[in-house]
Amino acid sequence: MLDVLFPHETDLDAWRDAFQRGRTPGEWPHGLEALREVDPAATVGSLSEPTLGEKVRGRILPRRRPLLAGGARRGGIGLTWDENAGRRLALREPRQTMVTGVQWITDIVREGRDPGRMREVLRALDGLWVTSRGQVDALRAFVGDDGPRIAYFRAGVDSDFFRAEPFPSGDAPLVVSAGLDRHRDLATLYAAVEIVRDRMPWAQFVVQDEGSAGAAVPRGVTTFDRLDPDELRDLHSRAWCFANATGDNLHASGHVVALEAMAVGRAVVLTRTPGIEDYVDDGRTGFLVPVGDAEALAERLLRTLEDRSLAVRLGQAARRSVEEDLTLRHFVDRLAGFALSVAGLSLDELVEDGRMGS
Template identity: 40%
Template sequence: MALGSGAGAVVFYPADRDLDAWAERHAAGAAPDRWPYGLDRLEAHIAGVVSKSLPAATPIARAARRVIGVLPPGRRASNPVGVTWDENAGALLATTTGLSARYSGVVWVTDSVTRRGGEQFASLRRALRRMDGLWVLSDAQVAPLTAFLGEGAPPVHYVRFGVDQDFFRPTPYPTRPLVVSVGGDRDRDPETLLHAMATLRRVRPDVEIVVQSRTSIDPPAGVSVVPYLSHAELRDLYARASVVAIATRANLHVSGMTVGLEAMATGRPLVITRTPGMDDYFGGTSAARMVEVGDGDALARETLRLLDDPVAGAAAGEAARARVAGGFTTAHLAARVAEVITRR
């Protein structure tokens, strides 16, 4: 796929992201940021930024990319820079022609390689080595990704994540107790979470609990599990929450940080599993409390402490909003990504 000439940057998204539908939801106030992950905010740092969908992976397209993939990546200075959010889209960007440079985020492969070895990810390794720069969202990912890519690979940068503080706006702290947990990525820990929620309900049967998850585990009595929430539904649920609690397994990509920052932007305290890189987001603040991996009793205990002291919970919520506004918005994220791109 070739691009026309001209300076600037093209932010590429997978075809199934449906950028038109996203834009419509955003215009209606039902989705954060104008583009996913707030990368439209690159416009504040780079002139001529546009978004574009990557082509669907048809058999013909895959064959063409295999041919292109054995050629050196073309780089014409007069052409735009190509940018993608994660390594799956980055694998397609690696063989997108008509660009001056290519940059991609990396989310999942560091954990996959750590757990299963790098041999089965050889094609992804080749694709990422064609980039001009890569970024990760956890400082714990830098060393394993650098080792996986090998000598002569593009530089790996640590870029802290951010959320849309205008969409996830602060609301008054609620009077009715509600605990919320959200998220279903591969490193969430529903067993530990539901154990903690069962303990909590035994102590405080008056507390409402809502968990968004696709887990097949039967929830404890008094715990409502929903498989999916839209952005607008999620925002409204945060607004009703007293505490947001997240349990994750050991991982390097800071699973849970998106929900944690969204909840904090709404002005809600957070209880979350401590994993590598998590302190950079939630350490050193009264807004968040961290517990060890697999410790459902501690998760329940810290959540109960906030529920039992609504004044402290409200104060933690105020600190949470200030924490996000001070360095973890999509405006901050875009500035950090722009720094990676313009560092050439």
Template identity: 40%
Template sequence: MVEAEFVFPVASAAWSERHARGEVPGRWPYGLERLDRPDRPVRVTHLDAPSRGGRLAWRLSPRPARHDRLGLAWDEGTAHTMAVSRRYGRMHCGVIWATDQLERLDARSLAGVRRTLSAMRSVWVLSRGQLDAMDRLVDGGTPCAFVKFGVDEQFFSPAPYPDQPLLFSAGGDRDRDHESILTAFEQVVRARPHVRAVLQTKAVSSGRGVTIVPHLPHAELREMYRRASVVAIATRPNLHVSGMTVSLEAQATGRPAILTHTPGAEDYVDDGVTGFLTRPGSVDHLVERLIELVDDPARAAAMGRDARQRIEDDFTSRHLADRLAAAIGWT
């Protein structure tokens, strides 16, 4: 039986212990322990960032190990660490950031990304919007599959729809549009004084009528989803669907999600059914949709119920693991 390992950075080494204490979803990040089955065992391992010498040796001779051990990595950065370690004869990985950086990378950095991806047997992306960029990135050399994301529907369990309207937004990746979401929340609170708004971000320090929270651990984040009546995410143009995790977690708790309509976002929010997709950069459109749900809590609650059902039907961590298994040829 082939030995298989899912590789994570050392920084996530305590994840399983935190899960046992009820602090984070999934025994492994992203619930990927569901790939581990009696007939197909997978274990988790954590690797340090490669040394300068290791990176140089890989650049000069980018060859995998001469054995059958299989390595998996969630993103291209960890995939580089995995490849340089030369522990694995076969490797597969996800790609998140490189598709948005394709036009901005200098020649040396682009060559490094391509060197890492060319060592993979296959790669996957979480957004259909990345597929064209991946074609250019790997130039037909490495098979690429679109895999829909999923979340831990047990950790992010549903809660009754709240009586008090509360707008909530969370997340801090590089493509979040914090200014637009803050401006939209301020406008809604001004137009509907009974509405409260909370924004979790380190990018801004204050807002008129909006509570700013720099950080929320997973358990507290889950409680905010449950207290919220609407969860909204504004992003800048991107291909990897920034905000997909927050939108799915919110929907898992039974809340409608509002997400900027970047390429691929339609896979994660069913516009008009489980939430709304809004035009990139349009604060007015975002405000319109927020007020629409604030003014019609019955509709918002119904959307939340539909959202929870959609998560259970197609967007759990188990669905994600099954789709990853198919993408790497395990089915």
């Protein structure tokens, strides 16, 4: 019933091996093997880049419900994580029902960049889902009122892998910042670090920085390129809080890595962008600051680092908020429910059809 498909560049065998060695939280990328709890017959597979012929066919198809891939449509529900994989699904291996997440296109259009033929591709699908409320209106405007169904639901984190950890002992606070999203604002983050270290020179920062942003790294900052999820989890366990600065965007940039820190039991200090309020309760599970405001970011960091009891209280509340509604299972239930509804099914019907165990 459910076919979960990723670009072939995603090495599914390597992912599975890392999971078996305890290095990553999911056997499938993004933990989507949890969909087997809804449909034990769910499969995972890879999608190659469309051939030239498939791309040409895609350009001359009717606006809606096109005869894709030369007319061959397999049964079941094809499910992809983002619109780039969704494009491959539509052109290479179309299913009777096709559902994809949308991550980037709303910001591409908002910023005036060329979306290519993505509008036609998305209109050929049956359901689109986003994990930021800020994307909903922009996506509907992009695909049109007569386009596919759109759903918003919050993302989730594997709260067993990113388990709650005791607050670190000692008085030298560590702040972690991670993420590779193109909207990450390292210049503002580093400006805030300078302000914090002027008042607390013993504060330490560990920041994911590939160097592509060209921002000068301040004193007291240790940078890293990439870490496996288990290494990032261990880093969160040694931190007092997590911080990220992002530019203005619609897709709640950085919410997934922030959820990982929250699951470990750490407060988060983030930029307030559309949709991020659905993940962070300002003043209860962390703090939100205006876009590009290094002074506000520094002030909230100092407030957290100078008051251990506050950092502990915010972190505990962050973990509770994950357990209550932001776990991977919460997310998978929402995703599966939407995909099934797009296909005209319900979970009960899936059970009655014999695809679920007793």
